Amino acid sequence: MSTNTHAVSRRSFLKTTGALGALAVAAGGAASADAMFGEVPAAFADAQEKITWGHCAINCPGRCSLKFHVKDDEVAWVDTFTSKDAGFDDPQPRACLRGRTYRRWLAHPDRLSYPMKRVGKRGEGKFERISWEEAIDTAASKLKEVIDTYGNEAVYVPYATGVSASTSRPFNRMLSLVGGYLNFYNSYSTAQISCITPYMYGSKQSSGSTLSTAEDAELILLFGSSPVETRQGGAVSHYDWAHLREKTNAKIYIIDPRMNDSVMGHSDTWLPINPGTDAALVAGIAHYLIEHDMVDLDFLHTYCVGYDEETMPEAYKGKNLSYYDYIMGAGYDKVEKTPAWAAKITGIPVETIEKLAYEVGTTKPLYVNQGWGPQRRSNGEWTSWAIMALPCLVGQIGLEGTSNGTREGSNSISLSSLPKGTNPVKKSIPCFLFTDAIDHGPEMTAKNAGVKGGDKLEVGIKYMINYAGNCLTNQHSDINKAHDILSDESKCEFILGVDTVMCDSLKYADIILPDLFRFEQVSMIGTGGDNAYMIAGQPCTSPKFERKTAYEMATLMAEKLGVKDEFTEGKTEEEWIVELYEQSREKDPELPTYEQAMEQGVYVRPGKKKVSMEKFRTDPVANALDTPSGKIEIFSEKLLQFTDGWELQDGDTLAGMDTLPAIPVYIPEWFGVESTTEEFPLALTGFHYRGRIHSSWGFIEDLKEVNPQEAWINPLDAQERGISQGDTIRVKNQFGVIELLAKVTPRVVPGTVAVSQGAWHDADMFGDAERVDKGGSINTLTTQRPSPLSKGNPQHTNICQVEKVSA
Template identity: 35%
Template sequence: MSTRKIPGSDPAPLGGPSLSRRQFVQAGSALMAVPFLAGRSVSAEAINTAAPSPAVPAAQIVPTCSTFDCGGKCDIRAHVEQGMVTRISTRPDSALDPQMPIMRACVRGRGYRKFVYHPDRLKYPMKRVGKRGEGKFERISWDEATTMIADNLTRITAQYGPAARFAHTNTAVSGGTFSGDKMLRRLFNLTGGYLEHYHSVSMGNTAAATPYTYGTAASGSTLDTLADTKLVILWGHNPNETVFGHTNHYYQQMKANGTRFVVVDPRYSDTAASLADEWIPLLPTTDNALMDAMMYVIISENLHDRAFIDRYTLGFDEASMPEGVPPNESLVAYLFGLKDGIEKTPQWAEKITRVPAQTILQLARDYATTKPAALIQGWGPQRHNSGERAARGSTLLASITGNVGVRGGWAAGYGGIGNRKFMTGPECPDNPVAAKISIMNWVQAADDATKITPEMGLKGADRLQSNIRILFSLGSNYLANQNPDLLQAVSVLEDESRIEFIVASDLYLTPSARYADLLLPETSFMERWNIGETWGTGNYVILSEKLIEPDFERRSDYEWLREVAAKLGVEPQFSEGRSEKAWIAHIVETTRQAMPDENFPTFEELCVKRQHLFKGAPHIAFEKNINDPANNPFPTPSGKIELFSKRLYEMQHPEIPALSHYVPAHEGPEDALRQRYPLQLITWKGKNRANSTQYPNPWMQEVQEQVLWINPQDAGRRGIRQGDTIRIFNDRGVMAIPAHLTARIMPGVVALQAGAWWQPDEHGVDRGGCPNVLTSARITPLAKGNSHQTLLVEVSKA
C-alpha cells in the first residue's frame, strides 16, 4: 500500500495510484455531492476521472478580481498551486495608487476560496423530476440539456412569439464585461428577439428622477474633488458595509484631514460608527420632510445663495416660474404655506420625522454656511415608494445652497459619474421586439400580460403580445429570494401553465434555482475568463483570468449557449468562431481602438499588467454648465436647473409633485395600516455578502448572524429579550429569527440584513431571515421602480 502526503494533512493510506491534491479534492467533493443527484448512483469511474491539466503553472500568485455582482472589484491575489487556489491575499499598502486606489480585498474577497471550493456546489446538469420548488432533480448529459433548451426555445417562440422569452436580471455570479446574460441576449436577438426589461433594481429611482432637475442622471463628481470639503452629509449612504468600491478610502482620508461627517439614517450603521461626528436618525420615507424643513430654515434665515439661484435655476419663487403655471406653485410658496397654509418649519418636520426641531435647525445652518458642503445620498433612501422624491429633494438642497458645479460640492444622489469609462463589451444585434417592461413587473407579465400597460410602465408598445413563457435565470437568485413579495412570485413560478420552461444556471441550489425545470452548474470567476469593471466613482478594470479548470461537469454560460446556438443553426453568427478567451481579447482590442488617447493595453499587455486605470483630471459634475451656461445649458427644457419641473406638473399625479416635497408614503409612518403593523422594517446590505451571493459560505456566516435589530423600547413593550426567537409578520408573510436588542436602531423601526436565503418550514414560516417574504411589490409612481424598503410589520415573541 502506498502513501502520499496531502499538503496540510497527515500521511494517509490511499489505495491504487497516488493522487494529486486536485484529484483528492475532486473525489471528496464528488462523494459529498450524491444527495443532489436524486437517487442516481455515482460510479467509481466517474469519481476517478482524470483531472485536466491546470490552467496556470504551479506556485504562481495571480492578481485578479471577482466578477460577481459587487462593485468593489478589489485586488485579489490568488495563490495557484497544482491547479488549485490554495489561498487568497491582496495588494500590499505600498502598491496603492493615490490617483485611483484599487481597494484591498474585503472580507468577501478574502473568503472566495471557501465559496468556490464548497462541496454543495452544483456539479452536473440536471432536470426537474418533482414539482417546481421541491428541489428534486436527476442528472442528465449536457447534450440532453442543450437539446431541451433549443427545443423549448423553438416551440415556445413558434407558439407565442419572441416576446414570450425573458432573461431575468442577474444579481449574483454572472457579472463582468463578458457575462452569460449578455451572451444570452445576443443569442435571443439572433433568433427573433425577447421581452426586454429596463430599470436598475439598485438605483433606478434616482436615475429616473434626477433628470427632472438637471436633465441627466450622470450627476456625480469624482471623490477626489471632495478633499477640502469641510462638511459631508451621508444621507442613507453606508459604504463601510456595502463595500462600495474605493469610496471609504477617500472618506477616511477626509476624516483624517478634519472633514466633519453627519450621517442621516434610521440605523447607526458601521459607516456612522466609523465616520460620523453626528448621527441623525429619522423615520423611513420621511426624508423629504426633513429636507423641506432644512430649506425652510435656509431661506427664512437668508442663508440661500441668491445669486446662484437667480442665474441657474427655475421655480424658486413666483418671479422665476415657467409660463402657464398658476400662482403659489413655487418652492418658496410651498415652504411658507402660501397654498396649503402649512409652513414647513422644523417643528412641523419633527412630528413627521422624529428628528428634534433644534437638530434640524442646526443641520440646515451648518449645510448652508459651510462652503462648500456635500450632501451625498445613498441608494437605500430611493428604494422606497417615496424614493424618487427623496432623490430629487437632495438636488433642490444642493441647488439653493450653490453646491452644484463647484469643487467640494455634490449635486445629487449617488448616481452616474460623468467621466466614467467602460469596456466596449460583446456586440449585441438589435432586439426585434420593441416592447420593454420594468424589471419590477416581470411577475405580472408572467401571470397576466394584459395587466402590463403604458400606465404600468410598458414602453415601446400599447400591450404585450404574450405572457412570459420561457425564462432564463443566469447567475441570479432574484426569482425566489431577492424579488419583493416573495410568496406572490413563488405562486406564479409554481404554476406550470404560466411559465412553461425555466432554466437556471448557478453555482448553488439557491432558493430561485429550486424552481428551475433545467438546472445547470455554472463556473465561478476563478474558472473562466472575464474583465471586472468598477461601480460608483471607480474608474479601472482588472483582468479576471481563468485560474483553474472547472471540476466535474461545470461549464460557463458561454460554453453551453454556444452549443444551444449550434442546435438553433446560428452558432457561426453567435460565436464568430471565438472561444471565451478570444472574446476577452476581442473586447480589449475594440476598447483600445475606441479610446485612442487612453493608452489602453493590448490583450497581451493586459495579461502582464493585469489592471488598467483610466486616469484623468478630477471630474466635477456640471462644472461646465455653471462656468459657461451660455454655451453649456443644462439639458432640461428650460436650460436651467429645474427646482420646479413643468413636465412633472403636467402629469398631475399627487405622488409626483413638480417640487419634490414630502408626501406621506404607502406603508409609511402615517399610514392607517400602522394600527395593525406599527413597526417600519428596513434592510441593509451587509459586509459578508453581495445581495445573496456568498450566503452559503460558512466563513461569511460567521461574520454576521442573521438577526432582527430592534430597539430595547420596542422590545420591552413586547416582552422580548436578547436572543429570543421572534415572529416578524404582516399580511404577506411570516419569519422567525432571533432578536438583537440594540440602540443602534431608532424606536419604531426594525432592521434586517438583506440577502439571506429563504428557508420556509412545513408551515411556510421563513427560518432563514429573507426580508422579501414581507416586502411589497408596489412600484414607484414615476420610475416604475422598486420600493422594497417601504413596509410595515409587527413583531412578537415566538
C-alpha cells in the same frame, strides 16, 4: 503600472490583513482566521504553486482583485492585491472579507457540477442529473415552441447581478438572433433615483462629484449612505471614504435610521431620522433657509426652473405650483413646512433641524451626497429629488468642494462588452414587474405599469433564462406571492437556470446548467472610485466536472437553433475579449496592451477630483443641460406631460391629488412611520450587510457565523415586547413571517426594525401553512407594489410587528 506575482506566505498574509483577523476574533471566536481563509491542505504542502489573477464579478463596484494560489490544479488559498505587488502604497484594490472566502464557494458541497432537470414541483428543489445534450436540446426546443406559439415578446431574461464582466451577457445576444425577447429597464438598486435625476439635471448629469472633491468641503451631508457597508473592498467608495475621513476637516452628518458602520468611531456625526422621511427634513430645512433669507436667489434665478413664481414656466404661473409655494404653505397641500412640521414626521427635534439648516445656509463649500437606500422606497423618486434640491437652494453646485446631491462620481475604467445585437422586440417593462408580466401580462399597459415601446403587452412571459440571478424569489419582493406565480406551470411554461450553486430562485428552474466563475475562465473588468483600476485574469484551474462558461452554453443553444455562426462570428470567448479590449484601448490609449494586462493582473491609474456640473456652473448657456429648459428643473413640466392620464393607486401622490407632483415634495409612505397600524406598529427597513452582497455568499457557513442574520431593534421597543439580545424573534406583517435573532441596540431609531437584505429564504413552501421563513429574508415581508413614477422596487417601505419566539 505593473504588478509582480511573487508568492506571499500565509503568515505574511494574515499580518497584512489584521483587521479581518480581528473581525473574526471580535465575533466571539465563531470563525477563526483558519476557518475563514483555510490552512493549505497537507496534500498541497510539497506541490509546486502557481499564481493566477482574477476578479470578483458580483454586483459590487469594488470588483476586487483575487490572487489564487493553485497547487495540483486546485485552489489552495486566495490572496489579494497588496503594496508588495504594486511597488507603491496606495491605492490598493484589496479583496474584502467575502472575496477572501471564495475558496469556500469554489469547492462548496452545494456547487453545481452537472446539468439537471426538475423532477419535483417548481420551488421544491428536486432535480436529477442529465446529459448536456438533453439539457440543451430541451432548452432550445422549448424556446422554439414558445416563440412559435406566443411570439418573441413571451421570452424574457430577468434582471440579475451575479456576474459582471465583458462577456457576461451572451444569452441576450443569442436571443436577438432568433427574433428577440422582451426587454426590461431600471434596476432593483436604483430605479427611483435613475428615473428622477434626468427630469431635474438631464440625462448626462446622473452622478455627483468624486468623494475626493469633498476634501475641500466645510460641511458634508450624507443621506442614507454607508460606503463601508455597501461598497466594501476594492478601492472604491469604502476606500475613498476612509481616506476622506483622514484628510478632511469638514463637519460631517450622516442622516440615517441606523448608526451605520460608516459612522462608527464618529458617533457625533449620526443624525437619526425616521425611515422614508428625508424629503420632510429637506422641506423643514428649506423653510428655515427661506424664512431667514439664506437661499441663493441669484443661483436659483440664473440656473434653475421652478423655485418660485419668477422661475416657473409661463404656462404654469399663477397656479401656486412652485417649490417656494409648497414650502411656505401656498401650494399643493396648503401646509407650511416649518421645522416643527418636519420634526413631527422625521423624529428629529426642532432645535436640531434649525441648527442643521443654519449650518447649511452659512457653511461653504457644502457637499451633499445620497446613497441608494432613501430612494428605494414608495416615495423614493421625490426623496431623491428633494435631496438634490438642497444644494441648489444655497447655490452649492458646480464649485470646488460641492456636489449635486446624487451619489458620488468615479474615475472608472470602462471596458467594451459583448454586443447584444439588435433586438427585434422593442417593448420593455420595469424589471421589478416581471412577476406581473407572468401573471397578467396582457393587462399591463403604458399607463398602469410603465410599459415602453408600445401601449400594452400582448402576451405574458412564457419562457425565461435566469442567468446568475436570485431575483426570481429571494431578491424579489413578496416572496410568497412570487412563489405562487412561479410554481404555476401554466403561467411561465419554461425556466432555464444558470448558476454556480442552488440558490432559492434556481429551485424554480426546469433545466439547470452549471456555470464557471469568471476566475475559472479568461476575464477582464474595469471599475474605480477616486482612482481607476482594471483586473485581468486567466483561469485559476481547469474546468471541473461538467461545468461550462455561459458563452459555451449560449453557443450550444445557438447551434441547436441554427444561428451559431452569427452568434460566435467565428470567435472563441477569449478572442472576443481580446477584440473588445482593443476597442477599449482605442478609446483609452493609456491602457496597457492585452498581453501586459494579463501579465500584470491588476492595473491601477490615479484619478482626478471631479466636480459635478462644473462646466454648467461656469457657463449655463454654452453648457446647457439636456433638460427641456437647459437648466436645473426643480419643477418639471416634462414629468407632468409624461404621466398625464396614468392610473394611480391610493398613496401614490399627495392626498387629494390625482396627478404626480411636479416638484420635490414629501409624500408619506404606503407602509411607513405615518401609516403604521395597531396590528403592525413598527416601521421595517432594510440595509446592506458586510456578510453578503445582496444574496451572494448568503450560504457560506463561515461568513454566516461571523455575520449572523439579525433584526435590529431599539431597547425601548424590545423591552416592551420582552425581547433580549440574542433571542429568536418573529417579524411579521401582511405578507409573511420570518424568524431570526434579535440585535437589541440603540443604533436604530425607536419605532423602527432594521433587517439586512439578502439572507437566503428558508421556508417549507408546500408543507407549512404559515410559510415561516427561518432564513430571515426581508423580502418575505416586502410588498411587490411598485413606486408610482419609475415602477421601481420599494423594498424599504414596510411595517411590521415583532414578538419573541417561545422557548
